[in-house]
Each structure stands twice: as C-alpha cells, then as structure tokens.
Amino acid sequence: MDEFLTILFDFLPPESIRFVVPFMKIIILLVALILGAAFLVFFERKVIAFMHQRIGPNRVGPKGWFQSFADVIKLFIKEVIVPSNADRFLFLTAPLLSLIPALAAWAVIPLNETFIIADIDAGILYLLALTSFSVYGVILAGWASNSKYAFLGAMRSAAQMVAYEIAMGFALVGVLMAGGSLNLGDIVAAQSGGILHWFWIPLFPLFFVYFISGIAETNRHPFDVAEGESEIVAGFHVEYSGAAFAIFFLAEYVNMLLIATLTSIMFLGGWESFFAGSNYLMNTSLEFLMEPSILWLAVKVSFFLFTFFWLRASFPRYRYDQIMKLGWKVLIPITIIWIGVEGVMFLANVGPWKVA
Amino acid sequence: MLENYLPILIFLSVALALGLLMLSLGFLFGRGSKTEAKLSPYECGFDPFEDARIPFDVRYYLVAILFIIFDLEIAFLFPWAVSLNKIGIAGIMAMGIFLLVLVIGFIYEWKKGALEWD
Amino acid sequence: MAFIEIIFYVFSSILVLTSLGVILFKNPVYSAISLILSFITSAALWLLLQAEFLAIVLILVYVGAVMVLFLFVVMMLNISDVIRTSRFNKIAPFALFIGLIIVGELITLIWIRSDQFSMTSSPISVLDTSVGNTTLLGTALFTDYLYSFEIAGFILLLAIVVSISLTLRRREGLKRQIVSEQVNIDPTKRMKLVDLKSEKN
C-alpha cells in the first residue's frame, strides 16, 4: 500500500510524500468506514427484521440496499434546529467531539500486516485515551441542549461509560500481559497460529468482559439507557436534528465497527486464519485458507457486528441500577481476578507468554 | 517515534474537517422556518419552568472520583503488563501488593454501599 | 527539523490561549473546556519531548477522568449566579503579580543560565529506542521506584476511604434489589393453594 501510494505520488516533491501518503490512506479508510457504517445501518434493520419475522427495508434500490443513502440524504436536507435556550457553540461542537475520537481511533488499528496509518508503540493506550475522550460528546450535548431529557441522558450515559471504561481498561491489561506489547500488530503477532492459539481461550473472561463493556461504551442495546426512548425520549440527542444528528449517528456506528474490530484483533487473532497451521489443509487445494488475510478479519468483525444486532433483538433494556451493578460488581471483579490468575499463570509459566 | 504520530495529527485534522463539512452541509441544504415552538426545548408540550441544568445526586461525583482512582490504577497496570518479562518475580509481587491494597479499597466501596445505585 | 518547530509553536500558542481561556471565560463550563484543551495540547508538547507514555496517560487520566469530574461539578452550578458573583477582578492583581514572578524566574532561568543546562545529559539520547517508552518506564517503576509505587497504592486507598466517608450519605427507607434473595425464592412460600368451597345455592 505504502509503496503503491509512494509511486503514485512520485510527481510531488519528496518532502510532501510523508504527508500525502498517510492522507490518502486516511481518505481510503474514511470512505470505507462511512460506507461500512451506512451498510451497517441497513444490515441492522434487516437482521432485526429477520429476527422479528418481518421484511425490513425493501423499497430503495434492489431489495432495499440503498436505504441508508436515502436516509443520509434525508438527514442532510433536514433543518438543523438549535434550541433557543441552548448554548449554540457547544451545541454544535458536541457532535464533533463524539465523531473525532470515534474516527481517530482507527489511526492505530492495523487491518492486515501492512495496512496501518500510524504504527505507534502505545497503540492500546492511545485507544483507551480516545475512548475516554468520547464521553465529552455526550456530556456536552446534554448540557448544551438545556433540556431536561438531554441532561438526564447525558448524566446517565457519563456515569455508565465511566463504569464500563474501567472494566474495559482492566481487560486490556490482561491482553497486554498476554501479548507483551501495546502495539496492536504485535498483539496479533503474538497470537499467530490457528484458532486455538488466539487469546480468547486463555483470556476467555476478559474477552467476554471486553465485548460487553464495548457494547456499553457505545451505548448500544441492551445498555442504551442514555437514549432510552420509553424513559427520556431520546436522551442526550433529543434536541438534535438533521446533519448534527447524523454526526452522532455516524459516530455510534463507527464506534460499533471499532469495538468489533478491536475484539477481533485482540482476542480472535485479527487477520490470522482460523485454519493456520492445520495439518489437514496442508498441501491440499485448500491451502490458501491458511493464509492470513484481511478477509478473515472481515469475517470476525461481521460476526461481532451480528452479535450486536442479535443482542439488541433479544434483550430488553437494562434498568439503570442494574447496569451500574453489572459494571462495578460483576465485570470489574472478574477482570481483577483474572489479572491475578494471569499473574500466577505467568509465574508458573503456563500460557501464551514468552518468558525471556 | 515522532514520525509515527504525524499521521495521527493528520487524521485528527481530517476527522475535524469531515465533521465540520457534515455540519455545514446540513446548514447549507437544510432550510426551514424557525418558529418559537420549534426552538423551545422538548418538554411534553409545556414551556419549561426552570433551567434544565439542575443539581443532581452527589452519587455521580462519587462515581467520578472512584473512576479517577481506578483509571490511575489502570495507568499503573499498563507499563507493568508490558514489562512483565523484565521486572521478574519481584515486580510481579510488587503489583500483587498494590492490587491487594486496592482490592481492599474496592471491598470497602462495595460494603459501604458506594456502588449501590438507588 | 523545522516542521517539528512549527508544530511546537502551534501547540504552545494553543496552550497559552486555552490557559488564558480557563481564567478569562465567564462561563465555568467554557473554562473547563479550555482546561481540557490545554491538557490535550500539553500532551502534544510532551509527545514532542518523546514522553509517549506520559503524554497519553495525561489525556487518559486528566482529560478522560479528572475533567469529567470537573464538568460534573461545574455543570451543576447555576451558571447565571456564578457569572454574577464572579470575583475575578478582586483577585486579579495578586494573581497577576504571582504569575509575573514565576514568568520572570523562568525567563532568568532559561535566558541567563541556559549554559548550565547542558550539564544534564539530554534524556533522549539515553533512551534505548528499541524497547518502547512504556516498557522502559515500567521497568524503572517496578524495580527502582518500588517504594514510591507502593506508597502511591496507599494514597489511592486513602483517596477511596476519604471520598467515601465524605460524600456517602445513606438515605433511609430505600428499597434495593437484592438479587440473591430474588433468585433463592422458594415458590412454596410465595404461592399458596387455597381450597375455596363453591357456593351452594
């Protein structure tokens, strides 16, 4: 990718290459993300419709495939209402504050061995920092709207995100102990091999906790009390309309993609093949299945995305005290205990880590 | 090392630009009339009686404080987890004591009811 | 490397502006947001000093946690009251005086004595870049600075104890969900079959 882009922009002065190449990579990634988010909305509706035994969107385009584009156009030609009591500047800044971290997190995510925008050492730390930053979009949206429902939603959401971020952070520590690096590429490399070499087996509780807190962090069902329709209308974005709402919407779906991708990378071996190192496929015509590829990552990500929808269709919304209880009293103890277990495993030299 | 952070800077600017673009597109295409009722905050059809920014339960602050403490703990755990191979048994024991102290704190929170939400 | 210098000046001017914003904005929420921005820009400056781990932890802890608490507090204030009773002008001369002293000291330090600073070796050259910044920090923290690290653990415990003892008020008469009781319900105690004799005409 890098070489290709370098050759492509060969005509530019050499100093600018280091700006142009990442820029082009970013554009490619952003287009993919936005398209992904658009189709994700469509799939969500289709999957849930399937589970409800309905048809779902089927009017726009063949079998409804262009539904999301119609939605996007609709959203953009709608009026952006800024309520009269709202703090105008913050009201319009809040959506940006939730979009920017959601997108910028992708900078450190490798999609295969070579495609990564910023290969920094402290990748996971960067991700955690950005995740913690995303709470501001919600809080400020709620405060700036100057509406009671929005404010309540923002407060709920902030306390919830805060609780689940700790569980998430502890789960990440477990991954780090196993992977021995903060760099996501290195973590995938530490899992090289087939499905039995991935971290989901030694870190099963953390895998579970991470995905659940990921759902809670993105304010998705069944943890969506921040926008619980039946209680506080639409929560923190009750006053948002048109393009401003679209930004929140985009951020939410990009975050879903992010959580699914991260879970795949950290616990399911990223782009490694399910069959890597398998003796049965060796030297057969199916040997190509053992190669690592971005497609494997796509399969894993799709599975987690499907799980997002599946959970949404299956579970009723949690009550708020139950959410807090789950976060503080179930997930955090599990992660702390498992970190202790990992420490013991490390001392006893069992597990995936290499003792130097 | 710094070289690796340049794309992040570019990415942040691009993301900001994208957000601003979306907002301005919304203002550009989205036309409509602004009426007083439309611009008032959403509140069941009534005019709101008071400012929406009301005081709320002290419990939220407690949660935020506890979050800071645990966040710091995570910040300590990160360098520990990646240097496990280098610090040896003594390092692992050190973190064991540290975690033990904080687990005692966690038990205290739990038993005192600071984690209850009612 | 001129580009890094440009970045440095951009971020430092943002830092200065946002720090001014913290004290000059009348609306405390805006002050808090300025503070957040200034943390982010100082993190960027730390990054320029190769302090990768610390820069990101600055964002993680201060922006991600401490400022959330600040915003909680500030948002609860009745904004119009706060603006009216702002006593900024009374304290300003004193604060300005202290600020000027500190600025003056820094200028003397950097300007007049800059030749002495060369005696401390530049930290960047010492670092072994093949191992990550975080790993190096971890290695030092858990071996050389073990004692301080454990003290930090106790300070955190103290913070837990103090914050709980200061903020927690038990409200009376609340009903809580006790899951274990719900799960361990004995159906025979909840339901009773009663034979009702049918009415006879």
Add this chain to the structure above:
Amino acid sequence: MINIIKPIIPELTLAAGICLMVLVNSFIRTPHRSTSQILAVLTLVIATATAVPLFNHDVEILFNGQFIIDPLAIGLKISAYVAVLLVVLSTTINEKINQSEILLIELFATLGISIICSAANLLTIYLGLETLALSLYGLVAANKNSIESTEAAMKFFILGVIASAIFLYGISLIYGIYGTLNINLLNVMIVNNTLELKIAVGFILCGIAFKFGAIPFHSWVPDTYQGASTPVALFISTAPKIAAFALLYRLLIDAFISISETWVVMIYALGMISLIIGNLIAISQNNFKRLLGYSAIGHIGFIFLGIATGTKDGLESSLFYLLIYVLMTMVAFMVIEVLSSKHREVKLLKDFKDLNSSHPWLSLIMLFSMCSMIGIPPFAGFYAKWSVLSSLVEANMVYTAIIAILMTVVAAFYYLRVIWFIYFEKTNQEIGQPESTILQKAVVSFTGIAILLIGLYPKPILDFCRQIISSNLLLD
C-alpha cells in the same frame, strides 16, 4: 530479604493495620468505636515497639535511595507514634461524625508522617507529604453536618493544594538544575549558590512554612483549629508538626546545608513575623480553639528562630521546643475534648468560667498546660523556651532573643486570661457532666503530669533530641 524488611517494619505495621481497619470498617455495619480504637492502638503500639530497637540501627539507605534509616528518622517516628497514640486514646465517641473512619484516616496520616521522616528522595518526601495532607483534608471535613467544619476544610484544602503546587514547583526546579531527586546526591552536587537554586529553595520553603503554619502561610491554622471537631484539631495540632520538622530537616539540612546562608535568612524572617503577629492576634481571640491556633503560630515562630541560628545547638533546642509544644497543646485540646459532651462543645473562653469549682482536677491540668505555654518554671515549656533563647544568645542573636522574650510576655497575657476565666470568673451556667471514660481521664492526667515531670527533669528528652540531631554527620 530480612535486611531490607527490617528497617521498614514500623511502616509495614502501619500499612497492615490500615488494611485491617479498612476491612473491619467495611464488614461491620455500625462499627463499634472500641473495635477501631483497639485496632488503632494496637497498630501504633506495635509500630512503636518495632521502631524503638531500630534507634541504634546503622544509617542505611534503601530502596534505590528512597528510604533512609537513621536516628533522626526513628526518633521522630517514635515521637509521632506516641503522640498519635495519646490522641487516639483520648478520642471520644460521638455519633455525629463517623469516629471509626477518623481513627482510620489518622492512621493514614501517621503513615504519611513516617514516610516523610525517613525519606531520602524528594519524590518520597512529596508522596509522604501528600499522604499526610490528603488525610488532613479528610479529617477536617469529617464533620459533614457542620458548616464551620466544611468551610475550614475548603480553605485548608485550597491553600494546601496551592502550597503543595508551589512546593512541587520548587522540586521540579531542583530536578531541572541537577537532574536528580536523591537528597544525598543533591547534598554532594550543590556547591555554589546560584540564583535558580535560591528560587527553588524559596519555593520549597513556602511548602515547609505552610506545613508548619508560619505566617504568611498561616491562614489555615486558626480556621481549621476552630472549624474541625476537637479530636481532629487535637490530631492536627500535634503529630503533623513533627512531620513538618522532619520535612524541614530532610530538605534544608540534608539537602541544602551547603547553602544554609540563603535559607537561614528566610527562616529567620518567617519565624520573626510568626512570633510577633501570631501572639498579637491571639490576644483578641474569644474562641479558645482559635486562640490555640494563633498561639501555635507564635510557638512555630520560636521554633523557626531556633533553626535560624544555623547551629547544631539551635536545631536541638528547636526540636526540644517542638516536642514540648506538641505535648502542651495536646493537653489543652484533650481537656476540651474531655469536657465536651455529645450536646455541647466547649470552645469559647467564657465556657471555661468557673471551671475550677466543677472540675478541679481538669482545671489544674489546664493550668499546667497554660503555665507551660507561658514558660513558667518548673513546667516543661520553661526549659523549651530557655534552651531556644540560650542558643540564640550563643549565636550572637541577642536582640532577637530580647524580642522573643517580649513576645513571651505578650503571650502570657492571653494564657493568663484563660486561667483567669477558669479560676476567678463566676457563672451560673453549669458546665455539663462530661461523658468521658476513665481511660480518657487517665490519658489527660498522664500527659498533664508529664508536662510537670519533664519540667522537673528535662534531661531524658533533651538527650533524646541531642542524640537525634548529632547523629547527622552532615552538620558541622
């Protein structure tokens, strides 16, 4: 292994006691005072018992230059533990504030004091300082339902964080100049007195002065003494002062002895202002706790003057003065604590009216404390003042000594006022029957008599101070 563990056994004891107390507090719904108190007392007794044999331990620096064990550290630790022990023993149960948590936080503070006493690194000093400061903020605010206490805590907290920020700024300047935080290394590296060093020492001195409560960093002292509940004020006025002395010693003597001419001037100025202004303001106070706050400032002035002589003799007498001061002020607060009941707190001077007729024994003890604070022989306070004054004279600071004597006369005025109220004012208002236990009365009596006994035979304490100070090889 055992060689590393042995010097830190007192700290480990405290830490284990703290953990145990946190657990006890979390599992017992309504913790009995006695459980917590017994635990706290046990912890402190064991800590003291393990610290005493370490007094003759070789001077050693452990944990990569972060922990030092020398007679100074151990001596100050023992004094602090004993002081806290007496405080804990005399604390009454009171349902209004959560007493068991107060005891717990006091143990935390003791741990902080311990850390400061044997810190060999500016980082450890700062950590110990923050442990202590954070617990003190919590203690002052512990009386959640009292506006006075909350206000005092707020003031204390804000001033405290500013002071520690300034202190930290000084430390970072030092680190910027010398590239190390290790006190021994600093002592070797600091040879010439540069401007930036002076600035850094000035900043650090601000932090120290705040901890002591010297003017102009004093404004938290009267407010917290007045606002905090009596057991808390009792604690704040005693053990943390010992920590402040350790802080001063570790920084100014251990690290910056080679530039003593710089900080001696600053200490002298601080001491002089505190002595004069503290005593003058104290005259007009009607609230006894507030009065003790201002009198504390005056005493701190005395202690600073002793240090400002810059001689070993002056340091010894300052330390002696400090220990005696801790004892005297402890007695004064203990008497209020014992007199106060659940329903009313004795705090105004007029509450003492005619105390003699209802509580003659407590009145006598209060008389001991006040006379000692004035410096009337044969009470301990006399020897404390006398030793500081004589070291001042020896250091050719005769005029300073004269001013100090003058201020003692001023101070006598307000201390005598207390005595006047106790013995000569008549009132119809009965002071209620106190709810204090026999244990508390025994502790008060013990400390009260100790003032007299030390006054009659000051040699052991003086020798103790001499041994602590002269153990330091860095002093000339």
